[in-house]
Amino acid sequence: MRESENIFTFLRKELRPRGNIFTPFNIISGITILAGAILIAIRFIFGLSYVTNLNQEFPWGLWVAFDVMAGVAFSGGAYVLCFVVYILNEEKYHPIIRATILNGLLGYMFYAGALVFDLGRWWNAMNAFIGREFGVNSVLFLVAWHFFLYTICLLIEYSQVLCEWLGLKRVRLFVKSITLGTVIFGIWLSTLHQAGIGALVLMAKPNIHPLWFSEFVPVLFFVSSLFAGLSMVIFEGSISKRVFWGRLPIEHEHVRSHDEILLSLGKACAVIMFGYFFIRLFDFIHGHHWVYLGTIYGMIYVIENVGFVIVPMILFSVGARERKLLYVKVASLLTMIGIIINRFNYVFVAYKWYIPFSMKYIPTWMEVVVTLSIVFLEIWAFRFCVNRMPVLTPMPAWAKKQDEKKSEEAVIPLWRKEAIL
Amino acid sequence: MERRDFLKLCLSSAGGLFLSGFARSSRAFSGEASEKEFMGILVDTTKCIGCRSCEVACSSSHGLPSPNIEQEVWNVNDTTTERLTVINRFSTAQGNIFVKKQCMHCNIPACVAACLVKAMKKREEGHVTWEENCMGCRYCMFSCPFGIPRFEYASPTPRLQKCDLCYERYLRGEPPACVETCPQEALIFGTRRELLLEAKKRIALYPKRYVPHVYGEKEVGGTGYMYLASVPFDQIGFRTDLESKPLPEYTRPFLYSEPLVLIFWCLFFLGLNRITKKEEKR
Ligand code: SF4
Ligand code: SF4
Numbered sequence: 001m002r003e004s005e006n007i008f009t010f011l012r013k014e015l016r017p018r019g020n021i022f023t024p025f026n027i028i029s030g031i032t033i034l035a036g037a038i039l040i041a042i043r044f045i046f047g048l049s050y051v052t053n054l055n056q057e058f059p060w061g062l063w064v065a066f067d068v069m070a071g072v073a074f075s076g077g078a079y080v081l082c083f084v085v086y087i088l089n090e091e092k093y094h095p096i097i098r099a100t101i102l103n104g105l106l107g108y109m110f111y112a113g114a115l116v117f118d119l120g121r122w123w124n125a126m127n128a129f130i131g132r133e134f135g136v137n138s139v140l141f142l143v144a145w146h147f148f149l150y151t152i153c154l155l156i157e158y159s160q161v162l163c164e165w166l167g168l169k170r171v172r173l174f175v176k177s178i179t180l181g182t183v184i185f186g187i188w189l190s191t192l193h194q195a196g197i198g199a200l201v202l203m204a205k206p207n208i209h210p211l212w213f214s215e216f217v218p219v220l221f222f223v224s225s226l227f228a229g230l231s232m233v234i235f236e237g238s239i240s241k242r243v244f245w246g247r248l249p250i251e252h253e254h255v256r257s258h259d260e261i262l263l264s265l266g267k268a269c270a271v272i273m274f275g276y277f278f279i280r281l282f283d284f285i286h287g288h289h290w291v292y293l294g295t296i297y298g299m300i301y302v303i304e305n306v307g308f309v310i311v312p313m314i315l316f317s318v319g320a321r322e323r324k325l326l327y328v329k330v331a332s333l334l335t336m337i338g339i340i341i342n343r344f345n346y347v348f349v350a351y352k353w354y355i356p357f358s359m360k361y362i363p364t365w366m367e368v369v370v371t372l373s374i375v376f377l378e379i380w381a382f383r384f385c386v387n388r389m390p391v392l393t394p395m396p397a398w399a400k401k402q403d404e405k406k407s408e409e410a411v412i413p414l415w416r417k418e419a420i421l
Numbered sequence: 422m423e424r425r426d427f428l429k430l431c432l433s434s435a436g437g438l439f440l441s442g443f444a445r446s447s448r449a450f451s452g453e454a455s456e457k458e459f460m461g462i463l464v465d466t467t468k469c470i471g472c473r474s475c476e477v478a479c480s481s482s483h484g485l486p487s488p489n490i491e492q493e494v495w496n497v498n499d500t501t502t503e504r505l506t507v508i509n510r511f512s513t514a515q516g517n518i519f520v521k522k523q524c525m526h527c528n529i530p531a532c533v534a535a536c537l538v539k540a541m542k543k544r545e546e547g548h549v550t551w552e553e554n555c556m557g558c559r560y561c562m563f564s565c566p567f568g569i570p571r572f573e574y575a576s577p578t579p580r581l582q583k584c585d586l587c588y589e590r591y592l593r594g595e596p597p598a599c600v601e602t603c604p605q606e607a608l609i610f611g612t613r614r615e616l617l618l619e620a621k622k623r624i625a626l627y628p629k630r631y632v633p634h635v636y637g638e639k640e641v642g643g644t645g646y647m648y649l650a651s652v653p654f655d656q657i658g659f660r661t662d663l664e665s666k667p668l669p670e671y672t673r674p675f676l677y678s679e680p681l682v683l684i685f686w687c688l689f690f691l692g693l694n695r696i697t698k699k700e701e702k703r
Contacts, residue, residue: 049574059559120557120579127554133539139672140560141537199675203531203668206566
């Protein structure tokens with residue numbers, strides 16, 4: 001924002017769409033979002049059963065499995081990269097940190113926000129935060145609070161960009177000063193609620209197929225959020241490259257190191273996935289579960305773990321070693337599909353596995369449309385921000401000056417200050 | 422904030438969380454929370470004649486539409502949002518056996534541990550009840566090992582329905598509607614201790630009549646509803662794969678780990694600090 005402008009004219013100018021409105025993507029996503037909005041209205045006016053296939057046996061369906069469970073895992077990239085950049089001070093990944101935080105923030109806002117559609121008695125949703133009684137022994141209580149607090153953390157982490165966009169110089173200095181604390185708090189919250197989403201299924205032990213149930217589910221969910229998040233970063237990075245690079249004045253640094261960053265992220269994924277696979281294998285052998293391998297669930301299990309864990313793991317490591325970006329991109333896509341399959345399995349495929357397949361929950365097309373509209377809305381919001389705010393583009397000169405002036409205090413992490421003094 | 426202050430803050434808050442964690446968990450996980458004994462119902466399936474008057478009594482006492490028991494064919498029925506209890510018929514080597522199905526009123530219920538707003542409650546007297554402050558997340562349904570809670574999906578203002586062991590009638594000093602109406606005394610209402618004694622006595626007195634197992638004595642840590650039968654329970658529609666460990670125990674390690682992870686992260690950052698210090702000297 002320029003000094004002379006007032007905030008309203010500025011916002012009015014910024015809210016106007018940029019570029020061609022009637023691109024194929026816009027048309028398809030626009031129609032989907034419209035349809036999704038109508039379906040949501042139907043759901044609120046008449047009830048869940050008019051839109052979803054949820055039933056008494058399968059209380060959770062696509063919305064919980066995809067929006068919440070998978071969506072939150074995909075948003076995990078933000079805390080992983082924050083750890084690497086702000087805690088380990090690995091400057092190499094700095095160019096992508098803003099896009100990743102934005103992606104995480106929107107992920108939490110849209111996917112976890114979509115949970116409200118799924119809540120049968122949504123007008124009571126605030127009871128978990130300001131209710132007369134708290135179910136403190138509930139894992140879901142913990143997860144809900146962590147969602148809430150972590151979204152605020154991400155907002156604070158992202159607000160630097162907002163300040164640069166709006167030209168709020170004093171505020172920017174303030175949020176910058178609390179960024180590190182926020183990052184640490186955010187990592188703690190993330191570790192626990194990523195694991196917590198896994199811990200949700202622990203209590204349903206009798207209902208979950210033994211191949212999937214394990215006391216390690218929280219650990220598995222946490223570890224898988226690491227590589228799911230990074231895969232999302234890789235995926236989003238390669239899409240952003242196509243979409244934004246030609247049109248925006250991207251930071252030089254960003255362009256130069258982009259491929260390098262994606263390759264090393266791929267390498268990290270390969271290592272983490274190996275660990276993940278190892279835990280699952282250990283669990284499989286430990287639980288004497290081979291009797292189930294011959295069944296249809298055994299097949300699903302093998303497909304999930306070979307096709308969507310081992311294969312992308314190999315692709316990641318080969319791609320990183322041979323410097324083949326395509327391998328890494330394909331692997332990230334496979335990994336993300338694998339995460340979705342994995343979460344589906346926990347929520348409704350391997351859930352109540354003793355119920356015959358003919359009576360299992362299958363999402364309606366309406367549930368799919370609503371889910372798609374949320375994804376599209378998130379993309380729209382992402383595009384809106386990237387086009388206008390200094391996410392990929394360089395930050396304004398005044399912000400750079402601020403950073404330089406404050407460099408001793410602002411850039412050097414808290415615990416290093418003492419070392420220098 | 423100085424580093425030391427930061428660490429102090431971390432450690433003290435971790436300690437606080439840890440202590441509060443202990444306080445809350447020891448109360449919630451210790452089953453019999455108060456001096457009062459849990460009430461329950463003993464179902465003797467060898468006495469049930471399948472008249473289904475309990476179904477009718479249940480519906481009328483809960484203000485639900487009366488089931489049409491004359492015309493309904495016998496197949497494996499399930500409870501619905503309008504039928505909190507159903508009688509099912511199983512043909513076995515011992516002839517037809519009628520089995521009542523409803524919420525089991527677990528001693529340490531998964532559904533109660535699941536609820537994040539305490540809409541689902543284990544009352545001191547043993548009743549597991551639902552209240553209107555529920556937000557409809559359906560985590561209780563997801564967790565229940567017997568698949569009991571029923572959700573009114575077809576309503577814009579859905580409620581959760583399940584047997585509440587006639588909590589309101591209990592407060593008025595009346596027995597549950599189904600127990601009161603049963604012409605065969607197949608259902609008896611009492612404290613769990615009394616019921617277990619009675620069940621064991623019957624098994625001891627009539628070893629030919631009963632299999633030596635009280636369903637609900639140990640399953641998922643014990644349930645308020647308990648059953649006697651003349652055939653193994655898997656033949657009359659019961660899950661026999663349930664362990665005696667209460668399900669909420671499975672999440673306990675995770676809930677404990679919450680403060681531990683905070684401490685772990687603090688130590689981790691401290692370690693990082695050391696490492697960077699060394700680098701600085703070199
Ligand atoms: S049977 Fe299900 S609904 Fe009833 S108390 Fe046990 S866990 Fe809760
Ligand atoms: S659906 Fe209602 S009663 Fe069940 S866990 Fe959620 S808030 Fe609690």
